[in-house]
Amino acid sequence: MPSITTTITLKPISPFTHNNLFSLNPPPFSPHRPILKPISAIIIPPSSSSQQYQQQQLYQPFRPPPSPLPPKFRNLDVAGRIDVLTNSLGLWYEYAPLISSLYQEGFSPPTIEEATGISGVEQNRLVVAAQVRDSLVQSKTDPDVLSFFDTGGAELLYEIRLLSASQRAAAAKYAVENKLDAQGCRDLARAVKDFPRRKGDTAWGKFNYVLPGDCLSFMYYRQSKEYKNPSEERTAALQLALDVVESEDAKNVITRELEGGRAGKDSTGDELVDVVKVPVVRLKIGEVSEATTVVVLPVCRAEEKENNVLEAPWECKSEGDFGVVVAEKGWTRWVVLPGWEPVVGLRNGGVVVAFSDARVLPWRANRWYYEEAILVVADRSRKEVAVDDGFYLVVGDGGELKVERGSMLKERGVEESLGTVALVVRPPKEETDDQIADEDWD
Numbered sequence: 481m482p483s484i485t486t487t488i489t490l491k492p493i494s495p496f497t498h499n500n501l502f503s504l505n506p507p508p509f510s511p512h513r514p515i516l517k518p519i520s521a522i523i524i525p526p527s528s529s530s531q532q533y534q535q536q537q538l539y540q541p542f543r544p545p546p547s548p549l550p551p552k553f554r555n556l557d558v559a560g561r562i563d564v565l566t567n568s569l570g571l572w573y574e575y576a577p578l579i580s581s582l583y584q585e586g587f588s589p590p591t592i593e594e595a596t597g598i599s600g601v602e603q604n605r606l607v608v609a610a611q612v613r614d615s616l617v618q619s620k621t622d623p624d625v626l627s628f629f630d631t632g633g634a635e636l637l638y639e640i641r642l643l644s645a646s647q648r649a650a651a652a653k654y655a656v657e658n659k660l661d662a663q664g665c666r667d668l669a670r671a672v673k674d675f676p677r678r679k680g681d682t683a684w685g686k687f688n689y690v691l692p693g694d695c696l697s698f699m700y701y702r703q704s705k706e707y708k709n710p711s712e713e714r715t716a717a718l719q720l721a722l723d724v725v726e727s728e729d730a731k732n733v734i735t736r737e738l739e740g741g742r743a744g745k746d747s748t749g750d751e752l753v754d755v756v757k758v759p760v761v762r763l764k765i766g767e768v769s770e771a772t773t774v775v776v777l778p779v780c781r782a783e784e785k786e787n788n789v790l791e792a793p794w795e796c797k798s799e800g801d802f803g804v805v806v807a808e809k810g811w812t813r814w815v816v817l818p819g820w821e822p823v824v825g826l827r828n829g830g831v832v833v834a835f836s837d838a839r840v841l842p843w844r845a846n847r848w849y850y851e852e853a854i855l856v857v858a859d860r861s862r863k864e865v866a867v868d869d870g871f872y873l874v875v876g877d878g879g880e881l882k883v884e885r886g887s888m889l890k891e892r893g894v895e896e897s898l899g900t901v902a903l904v905v906r907p908p909k910e911e912t913d914d915q916i917a918d919e920d921w922d
Contacts (some may be wrong), residue, residue, distance in 0.1 A: 678702065
């Protein structure tokens with residue numbers, strides 16, 4: 481349609497404008513005289529561009545957003561929705577949106593539980609699992625995979641809720657192919673989520689991030705590093721890693737670890753010397769309180785030098801029905817550690833040396849450069865420098881305590897130490913970071 485442009489022209493009437501500015505004889509002004517505003521109108525024909533714009537801006541009728549409810553449930557009243565939920569009329573992902581609709585009607589989880597018998601926890605699981613399933617549908621997941629979750633699938637899909645859309649699709653397919661239960665799906669999701677944070681760990685680059693099985697396998701592989709080599713626990717963790725791995729590169733890494741751990745003798749039948757690797761663990765917040773068994777050990781400060789290590793109590797045990805801790809003599813500093821295998825194995829002679837700076841240990845400072853306090857757990861009953869790859873607590877040239885590798889001590893002719901290092905403990909942090917890998921030791 482033609483557009484109308486109006487042009488308003490105001491005629492100057494003020495005595496202080498134009499030629500009458502600062503005039504000594506301004507024209508008389510009457511407040512009752514009307515002010516005239518001439519108006520001129522010009523009709524401008526519409527241009528082709530404005531016609532196209534008007535065609536694009538045609539009136540669009542209001543369309544309400546699609547209802548999340550399945551078509552067969554959309555016309556139900558509140559009583560009908562409650563009846564469907566109470567009797568589970570349909571598949572779980574079909575009636576799960578009814579819970580959200582009742583929330584919108586003003587119902588609370590306890591009210592719904594009272595009316596339908598579905599607990600608040602189960603309500604949340606159904607609603608979240610239905611949303612996860614919708615994302616799988618939008619990701620064009622194989623219908624055969626989706627049908628696997630039609631019966632009892634809410635508990636499984638709920639566990640992969642924290643993954644991205646692409647990760648959910650891969651995890652769901654892996655769960656179906658391997659018939660994982662809820663705990664298996666939980667471990668799988670945790671492994672996939674945790675994998676990028678472990679960059680820099682031993683053999684991390686050999687595992688494929690896009691394959692859920694490799695992420696799960698890497699979790700078991702990393703857990704195997706927490707046990708002695710060889711040990712049944714380590715072999716069991718590696719076997720789990722081998723059972724779920726998908727890529728060939730990762731499979732080769734695990735196979736080599738298994739073969740290396742099982743090799744106890746050489747071709748002549750002589751026993752091989754075990755390669756000693758010192759576990760380095762980060763103590764988690766609340767881990768001691770949640771542990772079923774704990775170990776109490778005396779603590780010495782590194783700056784107090786050799787005498788305190790020698791004088792620390794050798795024996796500490798629990799007595800009576802309440803497990804009262806009794807030491808052979810009094811001591812001012814003690815530490816309680818979870819019942820990890822390296823410390824539980826200590827009988828008499830266990831001692832902890834507190835270092836204020838982790839850089840005193842023989843690990844590669846260019847990669848693990850942490851200015852943080854550490855605890856070194858040593859076994860004073862094993863003083864002999866027997867293994868080249870072992871680590872030992874010794875006295876430095878300046879009288880300070882330090883940790884050195886057995887091969888370095890043997891080169892200097894040192895045959896006896898203050899004790900063999902059994903474990904290194906790092907302090908708890910809010911954010912968990914990478915553990916020290918075996919090859920990070922100098």
